[in-house]
Amino acid sequence: MDFNLTPEQEAFRQSVATFVAREVIPVARELDERGEFPWALFRRCAEMGYLGLRYPEAVGGADADALSFNLMCEELAYGSASLAAVVAMQGLMGTDFVYRFGTDDHKRRLLMPALRGEKIGTIAMTEPDFGSDLGGIQTRAVRDGDGWRLTGRKMWITSATVADFFTVAAKTDPEAGFKGIDMFLVEKGMPGLSVGRRIEKMGVRASETSEVILQDVWVPAENLLGEQGSGFRNLSAILAEIRTMTGALGLGLGRAALDASVKYARERIQFGRPIGQFQAISHKLAEMATQLEAARLLVYQSAWRIAQGRPDMKLAAMAKLFAAEMANKLADEATRIFGSYGFAMEYAPQRYYRDARFLLYGGGTHEILKSVIAKEMGV
Structure with a gap:
């Protein structure tokens, strides 16, 4: 059992992380405040092949595995949940049915331009x-x-x-x-x-x-x-992918909240020392890190099973459920660690807190997912 990413996967993850650090994070606050479709960054994602990552080269894709797609979603969400959401829609739910069931004309006029970022x-x-x-x-x-x-x-x-x-x-x-x-x-x-x-x-x-x-x-x-009559069955065929992807968004957002909290805890001085040296804060950070790693194992395992051609609906539901709850928990804790600054719009924790709520609904509400998991358990 090998829990390491392949060299190719790690190199790809690092390339997306570099893009996010250089081009996404510096404008993430502006994207949120303007509240408009992120055209410039969306086109940059198209240029780098992110939109067609999971599709074969025959239609303009990269023929990448499911784990690589989720690594991309995680890294994009680390910088901007909004950008990650629109790229995930374009690269999965918004184009999948046209790829699987569209005519050659549909693929030529719609799918292939969509993977180039020319159509939405x-x-x-x-x-x-x-x-x-x-x-x-x-x-x-x-x-x-x-x-x-x-x-x-x-x-x-x-x-x-x-x-x-x-x-x-x-x-x-x-x-x-x-x-x-x-x-x-x-x-x-x-x-x-x-x-x-x-x-x-x-x-x-x-x-x-x-x-x-x-x-x-x-x-x-x-x-x-x-x-005719196969629509829901065909949707179910990608449901594990959708839920795993939503979990990956949670990983990125949760990691952003944790990193911001660790940085602040090292820099903020109270009572003569960094607040991270107080057990009340250090234990929060330890718990946050533990939840993040547990969520990552669920999401990555689900993505790996999809890549192996063995999607697991129960595991995908668990991954989405746990990772989304984790992201909300970590975003909430970040606002607490930042204190009153976590309530200020100029600091990122309030954005993480607001963005994380989206994860509770996309890919299935958690009340529904718990029923799915219980059913898969035979309950």
Whole structure:
């Protein structure tokens, strides 16, 4: 059993870390305050091949393994959770269905430009009244000639304000629950498609999130991504990846909170010595470091299993659950270690605290994940 990264993985991780240190961290506060899609950094990520990391070279990808993809997500989140969120969407959920089920034309016009950062893709599943209960979604897809007509509303859609194409979950059989869900490719400019109000969020503010409205949007038959009735099954095929990736975001954010806390504890002088020399603070830091390492082992093992072609749904749920809770705990502790400065907008801990909340919902709420884990245990 070898817990070390390969030389190639370590070299890649270090290259992303260098990019983050030089180009992301210096502008992370500005990204958060402006709350706009991070175009410049997004294009830099495209130039370095991050968007196509998990895809084969035949479509413009790098054919990297799942652990390398998660290392990238972790390092990006160390610098900016917002940038990490938009890159993860582009490199996984926003493009995966087009890669697996799109036509050659779809791949040429949409997927390959997306991996170059020239087009933006996203996935639209959540609705105003249905989040965890995906089987209850109300968006409908009805046969119409040699195509389908989609009607419904989507909510909390990442990058919708800038997206060129959407993978939309819709019911083709309203009575079939999860089995009645299918995925459709909807392109910007199609009649009836509109992006509604932008949602003002407390965290990951540079990852723009909006509602999407579909009013009798007609799509050709080939825009049904996968066989009819297979949408949820096809989504489940990447669910372990999505949850592991979300856990990797938690690793990066948690590590940023810990590093900031250690640095501050060494520099802040109270009662004649650095506060890190007081047991109350040093024990906080020890506990934070322990939780981070435990989360890393879960996330890396889950990513390794995916790379081996053996994704483990229970392990992925555990990794996401534990890493996201860890990130929230570490961000909270950072604000405490910083004292009143942790409450000041000019210091990073408040941003870590706000950004970490996003991890509690993306990839599945923890109440749902605990039920998934229990079911996998046979309970």
